[in-house]
Amino acid sequence: MAKIAELVPSGKVVADIGTDHALLPLYLLEQGISDSVIAVEVGDKPFARAQKNLEDHPLGTRVDLRLGDGLQALQPQDGVEIAVIAGLGSGTIGEILQQKPPNLDKLDTFILQPMTRPDDLRAWLPGKGFAIAHEALAKDDGRLYEIFLAVCQDGSVSTSLPFGEKLLENEDPLLKEYLDLKLGKTRLILESLSRSRRKDRDELRRKFAKELKKLERLMDIVSKGK
Numbered sequence: 001m002a003k004i005a006e007l008v009p010s011g012k013v014v015a016d017i018g019t020d021h022a023l024l025p026l027y028l029l030e031q032g033i034s035d036s037v038i039a040v041e042v043g044d045k046p047f048a049r050a051q052k053n054l055e056d057h058p059l060g061t062r063v064d065l066r067l068g069d070g071l072q073a074l075q076p077q078d079g080v081e082i083a084v085i086a087g088l089g090s091g092t093i094g095e096i097l098q099q100k101p102p103n104l105d106k107l108d109t110f111i112l113q114p115m116t117r118p119d120d121l122r123a124w125l126p127g128k129g130f131a132i133a134h135e136a137l138a139k140d141d142g143r144l145y146e147i148f149l150a151v152c153q154d155g156s157v158s159t160s161l162p163f164g165e166k167l168l169e170n171e172d173p174l175l176k177e178y179l180d181l182k183l184g185k186t187r188l189i190l191e192s193l194s195r196s197r198r199k200d201r202d203e204l205r206r207k208f209a210k211e212l213k214k215l216e217r218l219m220d221i222v223s224k225g226k
């Protein structure tokens with residue numbers, strides 16, 4: 001959560017979509033990062049949890065909690081400039097982004113932290129008109145998570161950013177650990193493909209061999225401290 005909050009520019013009107021316990025809105029207020037946060041939750045139970053947490057917190061009255069589905073719970077007069085969608089699967093994040101009503105014209109920045117398939121989301125965003133302006137890694141309970149700062153562009157952004165580019169640029173301290181993990185997974189996939197009888201085996205082997213080379217190159221750069 002702290003890593004996500006680091007990416008939220010100060011003084012912006014923020015919406016936290018899928019707020020669950022409403023922890024992020026409270027944190028943003030406590031840290032003085034934002035004065036105005038809208039928290040959106042679609043589930044009745046998490047909504048009740050958020051309501052209780054806000055009631056129990058001295059800053060709770062400053063969070064505008066709404067029961068609703070994603071960005072559809074926002075109105076143009078809310079003036080939301082940045083939305084955080086964290087802790088949801090890549091597919092759900094994509095669905096929520098696509099719901100963006102055109103009249104929310106101030107909302108042009110999204111902080112996304114997918115729980116599943118971050119690579120799919122990274123590849124999907126440019127085709128839907130989102131440029132990835134920044135990437136970061138966060139570690140929680142021993143697990144590594146990718147965070148994207150995506151900015152709306154007019155039309156689609158043609159180039160999909162290769163994995164690691166921004167993390168390398170920012171010298172992310174968790175990059176080496178993350179690459180290690182990805183290298184291990186990719187090698188395992190290649191190993192199991194070499195035993196597989198599936199029809200698309202050769203195509204997949206080519207794809208993952210290319211991926212492995214890319215990761216090895218990145219690891220080489222990171223290890224040399226360049």
Ligand SMILES: C[S@@+](CC[C@H](N)C(=O)[O-])C[C@H]1O[C@@H](n2cnc3c(N)ncnc32)[C@H](O)[C@@H]1O
Pocket residue numbers: 017018019020021040041042043046068069070071085086087088092096
């Ligand atoms: C695992 S929690 C993540 C909570 C918090 N954002 C975090 O990062 O720790 C995901 C929450 O998103 C909510 N959610 C899923 N789809 C949603 C949608 N379309 N609109 C609002 N909330 C949604 C779920 O009900 C759930 O409470």
